[in-house]
Amino acid sequence: AGKAKVDDEVLDDLEDVLISSDVGVATTIKIIRRIEERVARDKYLGTEELNEILREEIAGLLSETDSGTGDGFTFPKDKKPYVIMVVGVNGVGKTTTIGKLAHQFKQEGKSVLLGAADTFRAAAIDQLQIWADRTQVPIVKQKMGSDPASVAFDAVQSAVKQNVDVVIIDTAGRLHNKVNLMNELTKVKRVMQKVVDDAPHEVLLVLDGSTGQNAFEQAKQFTAATEVTSLAVTKLDGTAKGGVVIGISDQFQIPVKYIGIGEGINDLQVFNKFEFVDSFFKK
Amino acid sequence: MFDNLSDKLDNALHVLKGHGQITEVNVAETLKEVRRALVDADVNYKIAKEFTGTVKEKALGQNVLTALKPGQLMVKLVKDELTQLMGGEAAGIDLSGNPSVILMSGLQGSGKTTFSGKLANYLKNKKTKKPLLVACDVYRPAAINQLHVVGDQVGVEVYSDEGNQDPVSIAKAAVAHAKQNGHNVVIIDTAGRLAVDEAMMTEIANIHSAIQPNETLFVVDSMTGQDAVNTAKTFNERLNFDGVILTKLDGDTRGGAAISIKSVVNKPIKFIGTGEKMDAIDVFYPDRMADRILGM
């Protein structure tokens, strides 16, 4: 009985850690159940082993396409330009992530072009222009208030003409419950296919790491509107853990590709699921 | 997710009744459902625990289990308690200064710059004030431009000093400018910062002590999860802020962070942001927020 009590305590602590990392009740219960099963099956489990099992179980929930070994986007030779469309709710870090990605791709020797399809938010175009200057990549833009689909079209067309490797399209932040704005996004996506028929090759959904359970609904609605192919979780340089992506990745089978760990140009890392899980237990 | 919280509780309580064991333990079991609902709504799990403890006392006092619809009564109890927790004395903005200085603070992307514009617009139109907006975010690309665009949209002057990297001196000069030019409200937009960023927290504490604002506002994204308590606590320790602004409530988030923050710092939630446009600002209604959190 003494041992069972200790196990319960450990599992209770674990539950607290997961919940406070925004993993959510349902996913936390799922993880705890899986661990309980293993604890019941295996005769003895020390805390060390428990930690290892925990890492395995959580890693198992994260999408299978998450290698966890550190692969970012790769660009197949026959997909040039490789078109990445970046979407998400307001203020999560889309534009900043685009700046960091542009920098990383350039470091890898790729040519990059940015498309300023956020024509709505105050100074959004100026902001992306500054990132284009910093990373020394060309930008395609129009006036504030112009049609975002038209900007995206222009950007992809320029990328084709200039024989650019990667084009990244910034879009305005929008809440996923706004039908008109979500339809607009679908249109932006579709218009690019007039230039490159399988564009966009990636739809990157950016999630703010401090967001709670609402991120689920974000993933659901953005996927419905644009078939999201990958996730980036930002602002993990703070105390927020971003645990909600575990359930999202599990349910929608979308891999987490990148994490944002600051506002600087180099503050982007390729997602590593084991480091991610470990971060929950760091104070 | 838990639109049927009241049904769930009804069920749970009826089952218990059927067993003829109406005890404290049974109520506690049922309150687990409430706690789970709150955590699903992003209420901090520790605070949800405390909260259900309080509700339990009240439920036992009111003999919930002998009620015809115990679930409904329980939900009402929970709702009233939530409303009370988030309410308190209605708190406006201190406009007594000449000028009244309002300092914005918060995490990156929470909505400070947008809210600065909304507040300027509101004070200009509803309170016949002459506000000045001040651009003290010297870091974010195009932050100063953004505030200028916002200022133009609402027809309010924006003070900025492009190239000056010291927000403290910008803030001080702006207040002097306001005095000279008859602005009776000064709204200072600042850069987003993480609570763990010591240098940036010291910076805003320095702005705060240099200008002694009448009103310091903490701007929070209503989609924030469990971490809301950490951030609110640290910002409050450094700035002793006067009120909270909850943004992006035009979304479908439950917004449980509102409870967490109120519980941790006990400061009033003064306004909410309900859209990207400059008129998307409203005062805070605790009962509506309680409904929202409970999914009713």
Ligand SMILES: Nc1nc2c(ncn2[C@@H]2O[C@H](COP(=O)(O)OP(=O)(O)OP(=O)(O)O)[C@@H](O)[C@H]2O)c(=O)[nH]1
């Ligand atoms: N600490 C930290 N801040 C970040 C990170 N990523 C972005 N930010 C900050 O978050 C704020 C919002 O970033 P943006 O890139 O403008 O976000 P966005 O999604 O493009 O915003 P909208 O276009 O308005 O919807 C800025 O202050 C960024 O500097 C990150 O990984 N860590």
Ligand SMILES: Nc1nc2c(ncn2[C@@H]2O[C@H](COP(=O)(O)OP(=O)(O)OP(=O)(O)O)[C@@H](O)[C@H]2O)c(=O)[nH]1
């Ligand atoms: N839907 C909605 N969007 C909002 C609301 N308030 C702000 N936003 C949007 O959220 C994003 C971030 O807003 P900002 O005002 O730039 O946030 P900030 O706190 O100044 O950001 P930093 O200066 O980078 O820290 C922008 O896209 C805004 O349009 C709101 O109440 N509802």
Ligand SMILES: [K+]
């Ligand atoms: K945010």
Ligand SMILES: [Mg+2]
């Ligand atoms: Mg942006």
Ligand SMILES: [Mg+2]
């Ligand atoms: Mg700002």
